[in-house]
Amino acid sequence: MTILIADDEPQMLKVLSAYFKNEGFDVRTAKDGQEALDIVESTKIELAILDWMMPKIDGIDVCNYIKENSQTKVLILTARSQNQDELVALNTGADDYIRKPFDPQILIVRAKKLMNSSKEIKVSDIRIMENEKKAYKNDELVQLTKTEYDLLLVFSRNKGVILSRETLIDRVWGMDYDGDPRTVDTHIRRLRAKIGTELIKTYRGVGYCLEVKGD
Amino acid sequence: MTILIADDEPQMLKVLSAYFKNEGFDVRTAKDGQEALDIVESTKIELAILDWMMPKIDGIDVCNYIKENSQTKVLILTARSQNQDELVALNTGADDYIRKPFDPQILIVRAKKLMNSSKEIKVSDIRIMENEKKAYKNDELVQLTKTEYDLLLVFSRNKGVILSRETLIDRVWGMDYDGDPRTVDTHIRRLRAKIGTELIKTYRGVGYCLEVKGD
DNA sequence: GATAGTGTTTTAAAATTAATGAAAGCCGTT
DNA sequence: AACGGCTTTCATTAATTTTAAAACACTATC
Numbered sequence: 485m486t487i488l489i490a491d492d493e494p495q496m497l498k499v500l501s502a503y504f505k506n507e508g509f510d511v512r513t514a515k516d517g518q519e520a521l522d523i524v525e526s527t528k529i530e531l532a533i534l535d536w537m538m539p540k541i542d543g544i545d546v547c548n549y550i551k552e553n554s555q556t557k558v559l560i561l562t563a564r565s566q567n568q569d570e571l572v573a574l575n576t577g578a579d580d581y582i583r584k585p586f587d588p589q590i591l592i593v594r595a596k597k598l599m600n601s602s603k604e605i606k607v608s609d610i611r612i613m614e615n616e617k618k619a620y621k622n623d624e625l626v627q628l629t630k631t632e633y634d635l636l637l638v639f640s641r642n643k644g645v646i647l648s649r650e651t652l653i654d655r656v657w658g659m660d661y662d663g664d665p666r667t668v669d670t671h672i673r674r675l676r677a678k679i680g681t682e683l684i685k686t687y688r689g690v691g692y693c694l695e696v697k698g699d
Numbered sequence: 700m701t702i703l704i705a706d707d708e709p710q711m712l713k714v715l716s717a718y719f720k721n722e723g724f725d726v727r728t729a730k731d732g733q734e735a736l737d738i739v740e741s742t743k744i745e746l747a748i749l750d751w752m753m754p755k756i757d758g759i760d761v762c763n764y765i766k767e768n769s770q771t772k773v774l775i776l777t778a779r780s781q782n783q784d785e786l787v788a789l790n791t792g793a794d795d796y797i798r799k800p801f802d803p804q805i806l807i808v809r810a811k812k813l814m815n816s817s818k819e820i821k822v823s824d825i826r827i828m829e830n831e832k833k834a835y836k837n838d839e840l841v842q843l844t845k846t847e848y849d850l851l852l853v854f855s856r857n858k859g860v861i862l863s864r865e866t867l868i869d870r871v872w873g874m875d876y877d878g879d880p881r882t883v884d885t886h887i888r889r890l891r892a893k894i895g896t897e898l899i900k901t902y903r904g905v906g907y908c909l910e911v912k913g914d
Numbered sequence: 915g916a917t918a919g920t921g922t923t924t925t926a927a928a929a930t931t932a933a934t935g936a937a938a939g940c941c942g943t944t
Numbered sequence: 945a946a947c948g949g950c951t952t953t954c955a956t957t958a959a960t961t962t963t964a965a966a967a968c969a970c971t972a973t974c
């Protein structure tokens with residue numbers, strides 16, 4: 485579980501880093517917007533905690549970029565106190581917004597909520613343990629390859645939503661993948677063979693969907 | 700999309716109700732915790748906005764009950780200003796926490812975020828979930844092909860507007876399509892068979908229209 | 915109430931899309 | 945370098961969807 489903290493005050497970086505490391509997170513830090521972008525580009529970040537006012541590129545622009553290009557959650561942290569600012573941030577796609585000064589405990593609880601960390605997702609007789617990176621069918625471990633697991637995770641985070649091959653490729657392989665979209669079919673087939681054929685439904689011409697009855 | 704607002708100040712209820720109704724939500728109100736629980740028990744609530752301090756049962760206890768028994772999201776709204784209070788609320792399972800006084804706009808944006816901000820369009824007993832790329836009739840999934848879904852989407856975005864075959868072809872097939880305009884008829888026919896024949900009305904010599912009564 | 919014009923239904927062929935099976939390529943490990 | 949598991953690609957097959965044409969039905973108008 486890797487998080488990014490970007491702030492131009494070294495003291496703030498140091499304190500927050502310590503707090504989050506203490507909670508078991510892998511922490512990357514950046515002292516300006518450019519550094520933040522570089523890290524986001526090269527590392528899979530679960531959550532980005534961004535100060536609004538930073539040198540080079542401000543937090544909102546970083547947020548904008550992140551939201552257009554990834555699934556990474558964003559929490560804006562700022563000394564700005566205008567309601568208008570909070571609205572701008574939230575409408576830019578920020579998932580949460582906290583004003584300075586703040587209680588670090590609150591930041592941590594809110595950050596954890598965004599990552600819904602150590603969560604388990606259940607879909608009919610399948611259970612996905614995100615912290616263990618394992619999936620179970622009727623409490624028995626299903627031996628999934630990395631791609632199969634990633635695929636299942638994307639599906640389970642979007643229960644009932646039809647996902648196109650392009651979307652799946654973006655989320656599982658990454659935006660820069662330029663292979664055959666039909667490759668998805670093959671992985672779907674093998675995933676189905678392991679978790680049961682009914683769960684993932686084909687929508688011809690549209691995509692695939694993890695179906696869920698009782699929700 | 701039904702939400703519950705619980706607060707013991709009638710003025711607050713009135714103002715918030717108006718705001719959320721204006722945003723298109725179906726709003727239920729409660730003036731104390733007991734009423735809130737009764738509503739949660741009997742209605743499918745998407746989001747509960749709860750004041751902390753309420754007569755009979757306080758907001759935190761209501762939140763506790765909700766989180767143990769349903770998937771409903773909870774936003775706590777309160778005049779309490781201690782950081783400790785926020786921590787208690789978030790740890791009880793509250794999904795967000797806003798202190799009074801607050802900007803109603805911020806409340807609305809945050810509330811929408813909690814509700815998946817899923818775009819849905821409703822026309823009589825048909826619901827189109829744009830994020831899922833699915834359509835429901837009386838809460839049951841309608842199996843539409845890609846073209847049928849696209850067609851329905853164009854109609855639903857133009858409720859009450861008569862659309863000519865040419866317009867439909869442009870919007871559904873794209874400007875560069877050069878097939879027979881009569882093909883539209885066939886798709887309309889099959890769409891009608893699935894969602895009900897009354898919804899799409901024919902205007903001879905003009906086009907088709909998704910009729911809507913109460914609009 | 916006949917007729918021309920327009921929408922609807924039926925049908926079947928054509929086109930598109932997904933599932934399958936198999937082979938080749940890739941990568942880390944031995 | 946050879947092995948084995950995993951991933952990717954590709955050709956074939958199977959299935960569904962789309963299209964278009966023809967037959968049918970309705971409506972308005974004379």
